[in-house]
Each structure stands twice: as structure tokens, then as C-alpha cells.
Amino acid sequence: MKIKLLESNDGRPNATSSRSTRFLGICLVLGIPVLILFAFVFSPKDDTMEDAVRLLYIHVPVAIFSYIAFGVTAMGSIFYLWKQSRWWDTTAHASAEIGVIFCGLTLVTGSIWGRPTWNTWWEWGDVRLVTTLVMFLIFIGYLALRQVPASPHVRAKRAAIVGIIGTINIPIVNRSVEWWENSTLHQQSSLTDGNLEDLTLFTWFLGTLILAIAYVWLMIHRFRVGWLSTEYESLGYGAAIEERKAEADLHAGTRSGTTEEGEVE
Amino acid sequence: MSESESSIDLTPRVNARSNLPRWIPGLVLLAVALTIIGLVWFLATNSQSFLEADQAVAEREDLGDKRFQLLGSPISSAGPDQTIIIGEAEYTFFTVTFDGVLVDVVSRGTPPDLFDQGVPVVLEGRWQDGPLPSNDYVFIDGANDGWWFAADRILVKHDNDYRKERIDDAENRGQPDKSSDS
Numbered sequence: 001m002k003i004k005l006l007e008s009n010d011g012r013p014n015a016t017s018s019r020s021t022r023f024l025g026i027c028l029v030l031g032i033p034v035l036i037l038f039a040f041v042f043s044p045k046d047d048t049m050e051d052a053v054r055l056l057y058i059h060v061p062v063a064i065f066s067y068i069a070f071g072v073t074a075m076g077s078i079f080y081l082w083k084q085s086r087w088w089d090t091t092a093h094a095s096a097e098i099g100v101i102f103c104g105l106t107l108v109t110g111s112i113w114g115r116p117t118w119n120t121w122w123e124w125g126d127v128r129l130v131t132t133l134v135m136f137l138i139f140i141g142y143l144a145l146r147q148v149p150a151s152p153h154v155r156a157k158r159a160a161i162v163g164i165i166g167t168i169n170i171p172i173v174n175r176s177v178e179w180w181e182n183s184t185l186h187q188q189s190s191l192t193d194g195n196l197e198d199l200t201l202f203t204w205f206l207g208t209l210i211l212a213i214a215y216v217w218l219m220i221h222r223f224r225v226g227w228l229s230t231e232y233e234s235l236g237y238g239a240a241i242e243e244r245k246a247e248a249d250l251h252a253g254t255r256s257g258t259t260e261e262g263e264v265e
Numbered sequence: 266m267s268e269s270e271s272s273i274d275l276t277p278r279v280n281a282r283s284n285l286p287r288w289i290p291g292l293v294l295l296a297v298a299l300t301i302i303g304l305v306w307f308l309a310t311n312s313q314s315f316l317e318a319d320q321a322v323a324e325r326e327d328l329g330d331k332r333f334q335l336l337g338s339p340i341s342s343a344g345p346d347q348t349i350i351i352g353e354a355e356y357t358f359f360t361v362t363f364d365g366v367l368v369d370v371v372s373r374g375t376p377p378d379l380f381d382q383g384v385p386v387v388l389e390g391r392w393q394d395g396p397l398p399s400n401d402y403v404f405i406d407g408a409n410d411g412w413w414f415a416a417d418r419i420l421v422k423h424d425n426d427y428r429k430e431r432i433d434d435a436e437n438r439g440q441p442d443k444s445s446d447s
Contacts, residue, residue: 046427048379053427117423119377125314127307134304138297145293158290162297169304180308182315182336185387187425195426 016224024217031210038203052116056190057203059109061211062102063132067170069099069215070139074167077160086230089156092163094222096142098215103136118185128186131173138166152230315387318363325392325412335388335414336422337361337368340406342382348375349399356398360407361386367408371398372416379421390416 017025039057046053076092079085110129111121123129142162146155177188190196196204318337321328340360347358357372370388380386393415403409 048381048384049423056427117379118420119379120420123420130307131304134300138300141293141297141300145290148289148293150290158294162294165297165301168301172304172308176308182317185420185422187423190425190427193425195428197428200427 016221016228018220021217021220024213024220027213028210028217031206031213035203035206035210038199038206043199043203049117052113053200055109055113056200057207059106059113060191060204061208062109063106064208065211065215066099066102066106066135067174069095069102070135070167070170072219073099073139073142073163077163080156080160081164084153086152086156086227089152089160090223090226090230092160093146094219094226096139096163097222098218100136100139100143102211102215103132103139107132107136114185120185123185125183126185127176127180127183128173129184131169131176135166135169135173138162138169142166152233318361318368319366320363321392321414322366322368322412328392330391332389332391335361335368335390335416336385337363337388338383338385339380340367340382343376343380349402351398358397358399358402358404360404361388367406369404369407369409369413370416371413372419374417374419376419377421379423380419385422385424387420387422388414388416389418389420390414 035057039054043054043057045051072095073092076088076090076095079088080092107129110132114123115121142159145162146159148155148158150158177184177186181188191204315334315336316324316328318335321333321335338361340362343357343359349356349358354373355375357374357376359370359372359376361368361370371393372388372390391414392412394412397413
């Protein structure tokens with residue numbers, strides 16, 4: 001019965017892929033080798049940092065898309081509290097998971113960048129580094145909270161509150177290099193200052209485009225997984241209700257038979 | 266009670282997952298709240314952690330032998346004649362500047378790869394006055410005012426300029442204009 005309900009109209013089981021996600025996937029498969037070529041072959045070394053500059057093409061895009069992902073989580077959370085729609089809760093959850101992965105990658109690539117550039121893997125007193133770590137931990141907490149047993153609505157409401165609160169940190173992380181310039185080794189934005197040019201700028205743009213496609217691709221798949229999981233969960237509730245009804249009918253029938261028997265006796 | 270009736274389990278079913286303590290959501294929310302409070306506290310107390318070289322000179326008497334982080338730009342790259350081995354330790358002698366104020370530095374160990382003229386550095390250490398580890402050393406174009414900064418860690422604060430023709434904003438960053446020298 002459960003499998004039957006999870007089938008689509010044409011008899012095939014519901015899946016997370018579609019024509020659009022396959023197209024995005026093909027774009028990624030083709031785009032990633034092109035990005036690698038530009039990042040490692042065509043784009044020049046930096047005069048000072050030499051090859052370490054190539055981390056720019058992955059570190060900055062994953063950082064940007066971690067902000068976007070957590071921003072989408074906040075938007076989904078706000079709309080869930082407003083509309084009480086499962087669609088928004090599933091969107092917020094999916095985006096938070098991807099955001100945590102991207103934020104983790106930001107921390108790892110930043111640390112790899114830091115060793116040859118700053119002469120340290122990590123600085124506990126650094127404002128940019130610590131605020132980014134806090135953002136990562138808050139959304140780990142968000143995902144942990146979603147695992148706490150509760151009714152779907154209560155779970156979504158709790159998560160939405162944390163999702164909104166956690167997003168307050170995004171502008172702090174982003175602007176920390178400006179607001180506390182003397183408390184961070186992290187440089188200010190190269191892009192807004194116009195300090196990227198030619199192939200370095202193009203490769204950075206390509207990396208951002210690839211990450212954008214990756215985010216959308218992951219988002220659609222994770223959303224559909226989340227949606228199907230919830231469907232399956234409600235299917236379980238439905239089946240349990242049917243089961244209890246059947247038991248109740250059986251129980252009522254048995255009691256009725258007993259009474260009749262009693263009356264006969 | 267009939268046999269068939271007694272075979273039905275009428276006790277309410279309890280979801281095994283719901284046996285987890287009810288205080289867990291509260292704990293997670295508390296952890297998030299404490300994290301945010303900790304972040305605010307960190308930001309409030311940690312601002313202005315690097316003392317620019319000119320500030321460090323101005324506050325030299327107040328700082329005493331307190332350990333702090335000093336921000337400045339080397340006026341020259343570290344040449345071989347600036348590294349001296351005294352006993353078993355290696356010391357590098359150089360001068361940094363910020364807003365035209367010079368600070369002589371004696372750093373224990375080898376400077377990082379990106380240590381270069383005009384590239385800002387954050388030095389961890391404390392003020393010292395009196396004789397240098399190498400008594401006869403004279404800082405070329407340095408302050409040579411009897412005070413020196415004893416550093417045991419050098420961090421590089423790299424700028425955000427990746428253009429071929431770098432136009433170092435020497436005035437804003439308080440560093441010598443490297444592009445004009447090279």
C-alpha cells in the first residue's frame with residue numbers, strides 16, 4: 001500500500017530528478033572541469049600569494065552561497081510562521097542543510113588559505129573567523145533541533161524561530177571585515193573594491209556561476225527528498241489511523257457479539 | 266470478558282522516539298541563545314585588537330610589558346643580514362611603520378613566506394627598552410630610539426588587491442608604497 005501511494009500517475013515511483021535537474025546536473029558535469037582548467041591552468045598566479053590565490057575561486061563562492069542558503073532558510077522560516085505551509089518549512093530545511101555544507105567548506109578552504117597567506121591555520125581572536133564559525137554552529141543547532149521528536153508543526157515552528165535568529169549573524173559575518181578592520185586578518189572584499197581583473201575576475205565569476213548551479217541543483221533535490229519524507233511520514237500516520245480504525249471495528253464487533261451472546265444466554 | 270476481546274491491546278501506543286527528554290528543544294534553544302550572547306560579548310570586547318604602530322608608540326608607557334598585537338608594514342623585506350643567530354635562537358631584525366611612525370622589531374624565528382616590504386603584518390609580543398639581543402645591531406632607516414618590539418609571532422595581513430598593476434593605498438593602510446620602489 002505504501003509503495004503504491006508513492007507512485008506517480010504513470011506508475012513510476014516518485015523520484016527527486018526531473019528534466020530540469022538533469023539539465024542542471026549536465027551543466028555541472030561540464031562546468032566543473034572548465035572551472036578547474038581556468039582555476040589551475042589559464043588564470044595567472046598572484047605576484048605575492050602565488051598559487052594560493054586559486055583558492056579564491058572556490059572559497060569566495062561557497063561563502064557567498066552559504067549566506068544565500070541561510071538567507072533562504074530565514075525566508076522560508078518567516079513564511080512558514082506566517083502561512084503555516086509545509087512547502088516553506090521544507091524549503092527552509094533543505095536550504096539550511098546545503099548552507100551548513102557550504103559554510104563548512106568556507107571554513108575549511110579559508111583555513112587552507114590562511115596557512116600560506118597569514119601564517120596561521122586559525123585565529124581564535126579573529127572576528128571574521130569566529131563569527132563564521134558561530135554561524136556554522138547555529139545552523140548545526142538548527143538541524144539538530146529538527147531531529148528532536150515532535151509533531152511536524154511544533155518541529156517546524158521551533159526550527160523557524162532558530163532559523164530566523166541565526167540569520168541575524170549573516171550581516172555581522174559579512175560586514176565584520178569593515179566594522180572591525182583591526183580585529184581580523186581577513187581582507188576586505190576584492191570584488192566591490194574592483195581589485196579583480198581579467199582572467200582572475202572571469203574565473204571567480206565562473207566559480208560563482210558553477211556554485212549557483214550546484215546550489216539550485218542541490219536545493220531542488222533536497223527539497224524533493226524532504227517533501228517525499230514528509231509524505232511518507234504522513235502516509236505512516238494514515239496507515240496507523242486505518243489500522244486503529246480496523247482494530248476499533250474489530251473490537252466493536254467483538255463486543256457486540258459478546259453482548260448478543262450474553263443476551264442469548 | 267471474551268477471549269477475543271482480551272487479545273486486543275488497548276493501552277495507548279507510545280512512539281519510541283517520543284521517549285527522549287522533553288527538555289532537549291529547550292537545551293538547543295538555550296545553546297543557540299548562549300552562542301549569540303557569546304558572539305555579542307566577543308565582538309564587544311575584541312574590537313580594535315591590533316594596535317597600529319603609531320598608536321603603540323603613543324601608548325608605550327601605558328602598555329608597559331603587556332603583550333599585544335602590533336600592526337605595521339615592514340619598510341624593507343627581510344634580507345640575510347637582518348637574521349642573526351644568537352645562542353641557539355634565530356632573530357630577525359626589521360622595522361615596521363604606520364602613518365609614518367617607525368617601530369624597530371626583533372622577532373624570534375624566521376618570518377613567514379609572504380613577509381615583504383609594504384605587506385602589513387601583525388606582530389605578537391611586547392615592548393622592550395634597552396640593549397638589543399645583538400648589541401651592535403643598528404636598524405637601517407629604523408627608529409633607533411632605544412625602544413624595540415620583541416615579537417615571537419608574525420602574521421601577515423594580506424590586502425585584497427589582485428591586479429597586475431597594484432596601486433597600494435599607502436596613506437590609508439599606513440604602509441610604504443611598494444609599487445613605487447619595485
